[in-house]
Amino acid sequence: MASNGSSTLSRPLGLLAELTHRCPLGCPYCSNPLALEPREQELDAATWARVFYEAVALGVLQVHLSGGEPAARRDLVDITTAARVAGLYTNLITSGIGLTAKRLAELRNAGLDHVQVSIQDSNPKSADHIAGYDGAFTRKCELANEVVRLKLPLTVNAVMHRANIERIGEMVDLALLMGAGRVEIAHVQYYGWGLKNRAMLMPERAQVERAIATVEELRKRYQGRIVIDAVVPDYFARYPKPCVGGWGRRSLNVTPTGRVLPCHAAESIPGLEFWSVRERSLTDIWEYSPAFNAFRGTSWMKEPCASCARREQDFGGCRCQAFALLGDAAATDPVCHLSPHRAQVSALALVQDDAPYFYRRV
Amino acid sequence: MSEQSTATTPIAPDARPRLPHGVRLVHSEAQGGWVLLAPERVFKADPIAAEIVKRCTGESTFAAIVDDLAQAYAAPRERVLADVTVMLRGLADKKLLEL
Numbered sequence: 001m002a003s004n005g006s007s008t009l010s011r012p013l014g015l016l017a018e019l020t021h022r023c024p025l026g027c028p029y030c031s032n033p034l035a036l037e038p039r040e041q042e043l044d045a046a047t048w049a050r051v052f053y054e055a056v057a058l059g060v061l062q063v064h065l066s067g068g069e070p071a072a073r074r075d076l077v078d079i080t081t082a083a084r085v086a087g088l089y090t091n092l093i094t095s096g097i098g099l100t101a102k103r104l105a106e107l108r109n110a111g112l113d114h115v116q117v118s119i120q121d122s123n124p125k126s127a128d129h130i131a132g133y134d135g136a137f138t139r140k141c142e143l144a145n146e147v148v149r150l151k152l153p154l155t156v157n158a159v160m161h162r163a164n165i166e167r168i169g170e171m172v173d174l175a176l177l178m179g180a181g182r183v184e185i186a187h188v189q190y191y192g193w194g195l196k197n198r199a200m201l202m203p204e205r206a207q208v209e210r211a212i213a214t215v216e217e218l219r220k221r222y223q224g225r226i227v228i229d230a231v232v233p234d235y236f237a238r239y240p241k242p243c244v245g246g247w248g249r250r251s252l253n254v255t256p257t258g259r260v261l262p263c264h265a266a267e268s269i270p271g272l273e274f275w276s277v278r279e280r281s282l283t284d285i286w287e288y289s290p291a292f293n294a295f296r297g298t299s300w301m302k303e304p305c306a307s308c309a310r311r312e313q314d315f316g317g318c319r320c321q322a323f324a325l326l327g328d329a330a331a332t333d334p335v336c337h338l339s340p341h342r343a344q345v346s347a348l349a350l351v352q353d354d355a356p357y358f359y360r361r362v
Numbered sequence: 363m364s365e366q367s368t369a370t371t372p373i374a375p376d377a378r379p380r381l382p383h384g385v386r387l388v389h390s391e392a393q394g395g396w397v398l399l400a401p402e403r404v405f406k407a408d409p410i411a412a413e414i415v416k417r418c419t420g421e422s423t424f425a426a427i428v429d430d431l432a433q434a435y436a437a438p439r440e441r442v443l444a445d446v447t448v449m450l451r452g453l454a455d456k457k458l459l460e461l
Contacts (some may be wrong), residue, residue, distance in 0.1 A: 011392055011393060013393075013404050014404075035412075056392070057392065058392060059390065059392035059393050060397060061390060061399055061404055062402075062404065063395065064402075076390070083388070084370060089386060089389075089399040089400065090400065111457065113383075113384050113386070113399075113401075114384045114401040114402075116401070116402070151383050153381060153382065153383060153384030153385075153401055153402050153457075155402065165364065179402070181384075181457045182401055182402070182457065184402075224455050226457075227456060227457050229402075346441075
């Protein structure tokens with residue numbers, strides 16, 4: 001196993017399969033990179049099938065079929081079949097656009113286990129404005145209806161930011177109405193397009209505090225009816241998020257063209273060497289890829305992380321965020337109150353701008 | 363709204379607990395044990411938890427499951443009833459089980 005400072009290398013549980021970067025929506029917080037990978041270079045279904053077998057051998061239990069919009073792949077049913085045949089729990093992460101009722105039924109027959117649909121707002125007009133796509137809200141509701149009719153479990157992913165954070169309660173009510181068993185309150189994170197739009201998306205501290213209190217109330221009110229998962233948006237938190245459960249520890253991400261990343265934003269860190277499933281097996285990549293070993297374990301850490309009691313709890317936070325904000329991917333995530341640069345994050349959290357969004361466009 | 367259940371609220375003897383669509387108990391060789399797979403979540407199941415969940419097929423009644431476990435583990439039925447109630451209520455609360 002790799003020489004990463006620990007005797008046994010952990011095995012990943014989850015694989016994020018970005019089937020394509022194509023997407024009809026233009027959400028300004030999209031976490032895809034600003035340089036999107038072109039259709040002509042996407043992995044074919046046969047290669048994905050091989051990747052799924054290799055993933056199972058490596059220990060992966062769940063695959064998240066994502067994108068972009070995975071339904072933009074005409075061979076989505078073949079890919080889903082392959083994932084299920086390989087033995088993976090298959091989760092489709094979709095905008096709901098471009099997925100017909102017929103194809104959804106085919107996916108269910110292929111063994112799809114779960115569907116996650118994103119919503120932009122509880123207010124249809126605002127939702128369509130945020131998505132940059134007229135009629136998106138209605139089509140998402142229709143798709144959710146089909147998911148429930150087919151008795152597939154549904155998670156609603158409610159992406160929160162300044163334009164909708166006051167409507168958390170309505171968005172959870174909408175998720176319940178749509179028939180979701182679970183709702184994720186996903187505060188925007190500032191990577192990719194989200195970083196570009198940060199000032200347009202940033203909520204006020206008072207809004208964030210109200211949102212946290214509202215979620216607590218909603219959890220009590222809806223206990224046993226809908227599972228509410230939410231985390232404090234990290235610019236307003238005291239400790240950093242344990243990003244991807246620790247670098248190269250719990251999950252991996254395969255891009256549309258086959259590059260394997262420890263997290264979806266990892267390519268934003270310059271100088272990392274990523275390997276591709278076109279040339280190597282997933283196990284080989286997990287164990288020996290320079291990018292995966294760059295921030296594994298704790299030996300790469302500097303102070304205050306290196307001697308911190310929480311170093312194996314939050315793993316120094318997010319490497320991409322440390323690079324994006326400080327230009328040093330090995331620094332403590334500056335959202336941590338122990339970081340000497342925390343004041344910089346607090347200052348950024350005060351910067352709000354009502355200018356038009358930079359929509360995500362290919 | 364109706365009164366909320368708690369971890370110790372009794373489960374009807376004729377309930378037939380089952381895993382909903384989207385929740386699966388699988389054995390992973392690579393992970394070295396039983397795991398309960400659910401939307402975006404993975405729960406490692408210890409061998410006893412796995413034995414309990416395996417019996418939640420939607421066919422056996424809760425009473426029969428408790429009887430069966432009490433016999434299999436030669437444990438007092440009262441004790442098994444209490445433990446299994448707490449575990450299944452906990453799973454149901456997380457939408458991992460239908461009662």
